Amino acid sequence: MGRRRGVMTESFKYELAKDLGFYDTVMNEGWGGIRSKDAGNMTKRAVELAKAQLASQTR
Numbered sequence: 001m002g003r004r005r006g007v008m009t010e011s012f013k014y015e016l017a018k019d020l021g022f023y024d025t026v027m028n029e030g031w032g033g034i035r036s037k038d039a040g041n042m043t044k045r046a047v048e049l050a051k052a053q054l055a056s057q058t059r
Contacts, residue, residue, distance in 0.1 A: 008046060016042045 008016075013031075017023040022038045034042075 012046070013042070016045055020045065 014023065014026070017026045017034075020038065020041055022034050025033050025038075
């Protein structure tokens, strides 16, 4: 299986990191420095935002 292409833009990832409070870790250590829990919370928040955007478009 090939490597999967990311769906989120880099700027969106940084925005989420700022909102969730681990932006400094990303800046100091890179994405590999964040905890699994933080990565999961980032994904969860991205899904929530996508659902909200889709819901507002269908109204």
